[in-house]
Amino acid sequence: MISLARLQRLARRHGTPLFVVDHDELRRNYRKFRRHLPRVQAYYAVKANPDPAIVRTLFLEGASFDVASMPEFRIVHENIKHLPAKTRQDWIWDKIIYANTTKPVETLEELDRYKPLVTFDNIEEIHKIKKHAPSAGLALRLRVPNTGAMVELSSKFGAAPGEAVDLILEADRLGMVVEGISFHVGSQTTNFENYVQAISLTAGVFKEARDRGYKKMNLIDIGGGFPAPYDATVKPFRELAKVINTEINRLFPKEIRILAEPGRFLVASAGYAVSKIIGKAVRDGKTCYYINDGVYHTYSGVIFDHCKYPIHSFKKGRKRICTVFGPTCDALDVVSMAENLPDLARDDLVYSENIGAYSHASSTYFNGMPPATVVHVNQ
Numbered sequence: 001m002i003s004l005a006r007l008q009r010l011a012r013r014h015g016t017p018l019f020v021v022d023h024d025e026l027r028r029n030y031r032k033f034r035r036h037l038p039r040v041q042a043y044y045a046v047k048a049n050p051d052p053a054i055v056r057t058l059f060l061e062g063a064s065f066d067v068a069s070m071p072e073f074r075i076v077h078e079n080i081k082h083l084p085a086k087t088r089q090d091w092i093w094d095k096i097i098y099a100n101t102t103k104p105v106e107t108l109e110e111l112d113r114y115k116p117l118v119t120f121d122n123i124e125e126i127h128k129i130k131k132h133a134p135s136a137g138l139a140l141r142l143r144v145p146n147t148g149a150m151v152e153l154s155s156k157f158g159a160a161p162g163e164a165v166d167l168i169l170e171a172d173r174l175g176m177v178v179e180g181i182s183f184h185v186g187s188q189t190t191n192f193e194n195y196v197q198a199i200s201l202t203a204g205v206f207k208e209a210r211d212r213g214y215k216k217m218n219l220i221d222i223g224g225g226f227p228a229p230y231d232a233t234v235k236p237f238r239e240l241a242k243v244i245n246t247e248i249n250r251l252f253p254k255e256i257r258i259l260a261e262p263g264r265f266l267v268a269s270a271g272y273a274v275s276k277i278i279g280k281a282v283r284d285g286k287t288c289y290y291i292n293d294g295v296y297h298t299y300s301g302v303i304f305d306h307c308k309y310p311i312h313s314f315k316k317g318r319k320r321i322c323t324v325f326g327p328t329c330d331a332l333d334v335v336s337m338a339e340n341l342p343d344l345a346r347d348d349l350v351y352s353e354n355i356g357a358y359s360h361a362s363s364t365y366f367n368g369m370p371p372a373t374v375v376h377v378n379q
Helices: 004-014 023-036 052-061 070-077 085-095 105-114 123-132 161-173 193-211 237-251 264-270 298-304
Strands: 018-022 040-045 064-067 096-098 117-120 137-142 178-183 219-221 257-260 271-283 286-291 320-325 334-341 349-352 373-377
Touching: 004 018, 004 271, 004 349, 004 373, 018 023, 018 264, 023 040, 023 052, 023 237, 023 264, 040 264, 052 064, 052 070, 052 264, 064 070, 064 085, 070 096, 070 105, 085 096, 105 123, 117 123, 123 161, 137 161, 137 193, 161 178, 161 193, 178 193, 193 237, 264 271, 271 298, 298 334
Parallel strands: 018 373, 040 064, 040 257, 064 096, 096 117, 117 137, 137 178, 178 219, 219 257, 286 320
Antiparallel strands: 018 271, 271 286, 271 349, 320 334
């Protein structure tokens, strides 16, 4: 954890708005994941925060990577481009999954030479992959319950369990190999039962595939959804890990590889936002603060990720309910309508913790205002 004094020093040195990434925390989170899920190979979901320095730290820790575009693929590939061709290819096969179920033709044609593992969830995608990336290995994404997840994904992605084996056999008929099954229980899932149901559904698909003569599957990708500790209501990760370990060990033999795609879990608590108050007003008797960061920038997760990031003050004092607005001319730029802050003045600093995931990653240049300056510490 970065001290408040250090955050203030960084803000004075680099200015605001500031986005601070703590690489010690990245390493702690990765090691915690591996410690509590020893059978699971962790593929960092690059979309959560594609900063090359974050990818580099996790690469050095031994992480694998989940990418969803060629730019994300290239960020990871930068770390292995110096390797001999065969070693590099082996690394890609073992350490990268292209986990976007619908891919442009141009992407497939570029991917093909890397012989990647890619996901699919419909018959159209099977034929597209066969034509434009025949060297790829396949993983079928299964639609599973997303009950209680902060971000629901099952309405957009995943094949129904009842059609799964038909799709697997169609890919096999075309000469492609379906290596296994993937699923995603929804982002920031605190309902552990989602994992139980998803793993059970996957086991059912494995059995049906074997019963119908397909015996080439050797992996399961249990996706992401691992919750970040945003507040005290989020249960400890070790409790979720115990549930997952029990189910995978009960239903799948040791020779089946288990993959996962943690994103938020690895980077959320490693990020801090520091901004300053640029304006103050009283509206209908309520104090309103305007800061130089907002939902078009580091607080984009308020809109895109359905997430709340409490605003804290470095100053002490009696707190009262106030509103915090971002700096742009859009009325949508509201960071919080109900924040507890002491009486503050223009140029005072405020900060948010646990803002490393799906925040700076979706920052924009709206109104001509650039994203926050990024500072990496403890690299």
